[in-house]
Amino acid sequence: xxxxxxxxxxxxxxxxxxxxxxxxxKVSIYYCGPTVYNYVHIGNMRPVVTFDLLERVMKACxxxxxxxxxYTDIDDKIIKRALEEKKSEKELSDYxxxxxxxxxxxxxxxxxxxxxxxxxxxxxxxDFISKIMDNGYAYKAGGDVYFSVTDDPGYGKLSKMNxxxxxxxxxxxxxxxxxxxxxxxxxxVTDDKGIKFDTKLGSxxxxxxxECVVMINSYFKKPTIDIHGGGFDLKFPHHENENAQSWAYSxxxxxxxxxxxxxINLNNAxxxxxxxxxxxxxxxxxxxxGNVIRYLFISTYYRSPINFSSEAVETARVxxxxxxxxxxxxxxxxxxxxxxxxxxxxxxxxxxxxxxLADDLNVANAITVLDKVIKEGNKALRNSRTSSEExxxxxxxxxxxxxTLGLKFERKVVSEEDxxxxxxxxxxxxxxxxxxxxxxxxxxxxxxxx
RNA sequence: GGUUCCUUAGCCAAGUUGGUAAGGCAACUGACUGCAACUCAGUCACCAUCGGUUCGAAUCCGGUAGGAACCUCCA
Numbered sequence: 001x002x003x004x005x006x007x008x009x010x011x012x013x014x015x016x017x018x019x020x021x022x023x024x025x026k027v028s029i030y031y032c033g034p035t036v037y038n039y040v041h042i043g044n045m046r047p048v049v050t051f052d053l054l055e056r057v058m059k060a061c062x063x064x065x066x067x068x069x070x071y072t073d074i075d076d077k078i079i080k081r082a083l084e085e086k087k088s089e090k091e092l093s094d095y096x097x098x099x100x101x102x103x104x105x106x107x108x109x110x111x112x113x114x115x116x117x118x119x120x121x122x123x124x125x126x127d128f129i130s131k132i133m134d135n136g137y138a139y140k141a142g143g144d145v146y147f148s149v150t151d152d153p154g155y156g157k158l159s160k161m162n163x164x165x166x167x168x169x170x171x172x173x174x175x176x177x178x179x180x181x182x183x184x185x186x187x188x189v190t191d192d193k194g195i196k197f198d199t200k201l202g203s204x205x206x207x208x209x210x211e212c213v214v215m216i217n218s219y220f221k222k223p224t225i226d227i228h229g230g231g232f233d234l235k236f237p238h239h240e241n242e243n244a245q246s247w248a249y250s251x252x253x254x255x256x257x258x259x260x261x262x263x264i265n266l267n268n269a270x271x272x273x274x275x276x277x278x279x280x281x282x283x284x285x286x287x288x289x290g291n292v293i294r295y296l297f298i299s300t301y302y303r304s305p306i307n308f309s310s311e312a313v314e315t316a317r318v319x320x321x322x323x324x325x326x327x328x329x330x331x332x333x334x335x336x337x338x339x340x341x342x343x344x345x346x347x348x349x350x351x352x353x354x355x356x357l358a359d360d361l362n363v364a365n366a367i368t369v370l371d372k373v374i375k376e377g378n379k380a381l382r383n384s385r386t387s388s389e390e391x392x393x394x395x396x397x398x399x400x401x402x403x404t405l406g407l408k409f410e411r412k413v414v415s416e417e418d419x420x421x422x423x424x425x426x427x428x429x430x431x432x433x434x435x436x437x438x439x440x441x442x443x444x445x446x447x448x449x450x
Numbered sequence: 451g452g453u454u455c456c457u458u459a460g461c462c463a464a465g466u467u468g469g470u471a472a473g474g475c476a477a478c479u480g481a482c483u484g485c486a487a488c489u490c491a492g493u494c495a496c497c498a499u500c501g502g503u504u505c506g507a508a509u510c511c512g513g514u515a516g517g518a519a520c521c522u523c524c525a
Binding site (some may be wrong): 046299300301312368373 | 452453454456461462463464465466472473474475476480484485487488489492516517518519520521522523524525
């Protein structure tokens with residue numbers, strides 16, 4: 001299958017670039033997943049929705065997509081919490097992984113190929129760190145292993161940070177053992193009560209920045225993948241550090257394209273646990289529905305911040321309602337008139353729609369085309385001369401667009417009883433028996449037929 | 451202190467390489483209707499501000515005001 005051209009903003013080169021895959025027709029993607037020590041908030045889900053949209057768009061453009069995301073199940077926060085709750089780290093992380101997966105379902109996220117967990121990659125991580133040490137980019141200090149930032153001339157290229165500025169302006173805690181305050185831990189030895197691993201690097205745990213590189217290399221079996229991303233804040237230090245390790249390990253960049261997704265603010269303020277202004281994803285999905293949250297996320301360009309306010313949610317709600325109503329009215333029409341489904345879409349319109357999405361996920365413009373289809377569809381529905389084939393073409397086009405955006409509407413079921421009421425309603429109107437028709441109309445509105 | 455970003459109608463939000471502003475919501479007007487709802491059509495922007503470059507700038511450059519992020523765990 002021929003692939004359609006896609007343009008993506010690449011943080012590394014700081015510009016929109018034509019997407020060129022490593023392997024023709026295929027794309028490998030990894031985005032950083034949650035640290036599973038608690039329920040995730042809505043901000044955590046924006047990158048997930050964004051990458052899910054990217055996957056759908058790339059598939060529609062003819063790509064074979066291989067996308068994975070990790071679960072960080074080894075982390076100080078998990079250990080602390082597990083000790084508090086007198087559970088094992090595994091019990092705790094398993095619980096929150098399950099909770100997280102409910103959110104994936106709620107937001108209609110396509111199943112990923114894999115969700116690697118750090119705890120399953122300890123031997124690979126140890127080998128990886130050893131190789132970096134052999135290559136001269138990491139050193140042991142007080143039992144821990146640190147990455148030597150000053151030995152990497154490319155450090156700071158991704159996040160556009162200058163190492164000297166970072167060091168001089170650093171509020172980083174000074175650690176006597178470290179060569180430079182910017183150096184970060186690859187392996188930390190410990191004798192605390194938390195989970196630890198007995199390895200040739202000592203009894204301890206890996207640093208956070210190593211896991212993703214190792215899992216990318218191990219899973220995709222190559223040093224460089226097509227796209228790597230996550231939230232905006234991951235750019236520095238997390239992704240910068242990952243890429244530094246990749247260079248130290250293989251002499252190659254970890255990814256050809258780096259994508260970073262903007263934040264979600266709550267009433268114009270950053271969500272933070274200390275301020276206590278967190279909206280949990282599960283609560284938002286339960287309260288407003290997955291479609292509304294998803295629509296809210298994708299309707300703003302993914303690199304811009306979103307302000308999560310009651311007005312914003314309401315706007316998204318009304319939009320989704322409109323889409324749902326459109327979908328319903330087609331199904332009602334088909335059912336009431338006993339129309340036989342037919343295939344085919346309006347490919348020019350879908351092409352235009354996809355073209356916008358393929359332009360760095362310009363959902364706003366794509367929705368413009370969707371709205372055009374809805375207007376035409378509504379006109380076609382009212383026009384008694386529209387053929388059933390044309391109606392289905394419009395409906396199919398609409399559905400394909402909705403599916404590409406990752407929205408999902410249940411099928412409207414029109415019962416025999418509904419049909420009967422509808423026929424009676426028409427008859428009463430014809431007889432100008434408005435008392436009766438008004439009552440039937442009430443019923444039909446209740447049943448969402450009108 | 452260092453680095454970076456943002457400011458488009460009541461609200462949300464587009465706007466490749468500069469050529470006098472997409473779309474949606476809300477509002478208003480009209481059509482349709484027995485009345486209404488739905489739907490359709492139409493109306494609604496001096497692009498934060500000041501100055502510069504230019505035949506021409508929301509788009510480029512500079513100043514000002516306001517807002518935000520990163521530099522530390524963070525989606």
